[in-house]
Amino acid sequence: MAKAARKTSTGTDQSNGQIQPKTARGEATRKAILSAAERVIGERGFNEASIGHITSEAGVAQGTFYIYFKSKDEVFSELVLEMGRLVRRALSEATQNIENRLDAEKAGLTAFLEFIRAHPDLYRIIQEALFVDPEAYHAYYHTFAEGYRSGLEAAVKAGQIKPGDADTRAWALMGISRSLGERAVIWGDKTPVEDVVETAHDLIVNGLKP
Incomplete structure (x- = not known):
């Protein structure tokens, strides 16, 4: 049986260990802390970033951090979840009106690379x-x-791509996106996104066979 949410003295609800703001002001403060943590941890790395760095960047008192998060580990985990949510939303919006799977692959890769360059x-x-x-x-x-x-299994059934191991294909295509993202963010590659996508999409559609 799920535990009922417990109202705290700070205007938040605590359910299953997660503290959720109940007011617009509380939600804004929580988002400010998350946004600051994104910048501080992204720039300094987890070990070098401190809660003091995060609250200073967010412009809140250090004690305010603990109203919304128990530790630096918890805010880090929340940022990983946030990245997943934001990327999935960006990909969904970029591909929602595209019926052909190969066209959707191109639009999705473009949206992913544009997203990670922006974040x-x-x-x-x-x-x-x-x-x-x-x-x-x-x-x-x-x-x-x-x-x-x-998505790949559905595309096979629709006759848009040839049959194959959907699981291996999924991880291989994810690997292309991950490596190109790493080259852009970690290694600082400045090749225009559209040029990167054209080359990668040609590889996805046509392979390396002459």
């Missing part, structure tokens, strides 16, 4: 999550893989 700190956090929070890191990629696999 480099979040992308660095995902990279670091492998060591800081492996469980969140695994969940991030497995969630994407499940959705990707379902």
